[in-house]
Amino acid sequence: MNGMVLQVEGLTKLYGRGCGRCVASTGPGPADNTCPHCGTVVACAGVSFEVGPGEVLGVVGESGSGKSTVAACLSFDTEPSSGAARFARFGGRDIFAADAAERRRLRDFDIGIVYQTPQQGLDLDVTAGGNVAERLLAAEWRHIGGMRDRASQLLSRAEIPVSRMDEAPRHFSGGMRQRVQLARALANRPALLILDEPTTGLDVSVQARILDLIRDIQRETGVATVVISHDLGVVRLLTERALVMRHGRVVEAGLTDQILEDPQHPYTQLLVNSAV
């Protein structure tokens, strides 16, 4: 795998029956992700990228461009229509070809995800510690004292006071919920961390604190990370390389600073200019 942690190739996800012309009839050209012939939504198509050890890759794009779909495929929340994702921790094999037991193992141990909305990633009525412990239990930890030690380490690293580990996140602020998600995602020391809009919907001051936290944790753990955001500021702060997506396609890819300073694709230019 040339030392890469993850290599995604031609990732495509269609919602709908599909008519054979869907991919050709959608994308940045037609400026739509819905097939005019059959109404199928081409959520993403032909998406390819790689992430190296310790690297943080950004994925930017407007709402509906297919960012979360890429994350959903990589975390087995949805089945891709085609494409491959070779993963070093899976012996360099394609994770989409994994059977049910292998998928569970990958999910439990190797791929951590922080979802766009906390209720996707957490059980809001289970204690914060329990939400972290669930990952440990899936990894067959059977010692409560040991799990509580590990959960309190992770939670305090994510800046959740240990005194609140036996409270349910339903009573937490949005920022705290995202931090519980982060602690949970890191529980089993994954090789790949996916962050889908980790700060969207939070106050600016809260956002800044979480972004710092993510950056620090990422550096400490060296976990290969994919950060998804429609916010160029987030991507600028966290990533060295980035993809720009539109209508389900990657329209530009490269070094983040270069993309932001000298955008090539008209859509990226628009995105950068409107953000300034």
Added chain:
Amino acid sequence: MTVDELLRDAVPGLGNGPGYNYAFLDELSKRELRRKTLKAVSIPGHQVPFGSREMPLARGWGTGGLQLSLSLVGPGDTYKAIDQGADASVNAVNMRSLVSRMAEVETTLDARDATIVQTRHRIPEEPLRGDQILVFQVPIPEPLERVEPRISRARRMHAERDYSKMWLFLYESVAKHGEVTVGARYPVVVNGSYLMDPSPIPRWDVPKLHHAPNLALFGAGREKRIYAVPPHTSVEPLEFEDYRFRVESFPRGAHCRRCGSDDTFLDELTDERSGETYFTCSDTSFCDRRLEERR
């Protein structure tokens, strides 16, 4: 139709013939039940769906256990029924009268004499033998029902032996209460594989299922499920390394007011006159026998 209506004009064994088949169920239904039972025995702890029949009892009153007993019973069998340990409770009395009249078998109160023991929420104190079958009446067959209301998801978890949600339930109990507070329906793993609901027996009875010489069958009539623990099969309660499974403990010195036992599962009662609490054996026949022996 009630049992009395069914039996009103019938004199079994005489020419006019009863208005029902032997052991109430028609032969096809019995065959289905036996097939499903065989399947359940072959996959210990796995819930097997079956076509639950209308019984002369409301569903939820032990029709699953009753159907199992009726599919098993034959001439020469001796049947015992208990409800929370008591042979004299209305449910147990009804079961006994129904089975004895419809299958023309002997009944007994003594667990040692029974070939089939049908039970609601207890296992007899007397250890059972390999030639006996224990039939449970089960209200909720799905152990994951506590943590996953969606049946399709629960099935998938069973298929993948993914029981982390159940473990989490126990973790939460310790986090909130300092101990595992699950009493009845304590989740167990059968044969190192499937998670199983042992029915609402107290924790006290759970170890009796482990490597028991007798076959244990579980029938849920309303939920239309049968499952089984074959003889000599491991039945292990979920437990943490630092929070072990424990059976109920009774206050120091607690013993049965009737027979004096301090090694049986006790019911706590209040003396209406003095207001004092006292204990009696939950297994009434066992208590009677101890009492007899001590006299």
